[in-house]
Amino acid sequence: QTVVTQEPSLTVSPGGTVTLTCASSTGAVTSGYYPNWFQQKPGQAPRALIYTTSNKHSWTPARFSGSLLGGKATLTLSGVQPEDEAEYYCLLNYGGAWVFGGGTKLTVL
């Protein structure tokens, strides 16, 4: 059973920078896992932020960026805004099947 692991929670100050990570139980995450990142606020559907590691959707704010670092997929928020407080999920592809991480609850305080 493949497990995708994210930090359960992180706290960041407004205007600060924070990096969320996404690890795979199968080993290092590479571009071949096609990492996607999503933001979800309470009572709302998820909103897509990043696809295939680092590509942004047309609606993704410039302060969000994705990359690979240290064998993990990462999502970095630079210049965090209060409205960035949300749950963030990564998604990895394993030969056609997707697996979500458990999510990171980001608090802006």
Place this chain on the structure above:
Amino acid sequence: QVQLVQSGTEVKKPGASVKVSCKASGYTFTNYGISWVRQAPGQGLEWMGWISVYNGNTYYAQKLQGRVTVTTDTSTSTAYMELRSLGSDDTAMYYCARDYDYEIGYWGQGTLVIVSS
């Protein structure tokens, strides 16, 4: 503009089946795939399955294999997800999402499925 509009809330008894629809508009339906994702109350996201609208190829989460089927009707640009042998742990919000070339972008608004005796 791209839209995915899902069917309304369903209330089912344990052991029953449910079929959720997802009507697409604003793009060429056959050029993209559709993934289905669910979220139990207070829990994280769980990917359920994917279908290529172009050729009907499917992938399913191992946990749900044999209980879930995803299909499409290209004449109405609608995708469907059927889940059988429902149990209380299938109570969740179910989402469809456009999934093409490893890019998941647009999501439906969600369909609440409640399983209760």
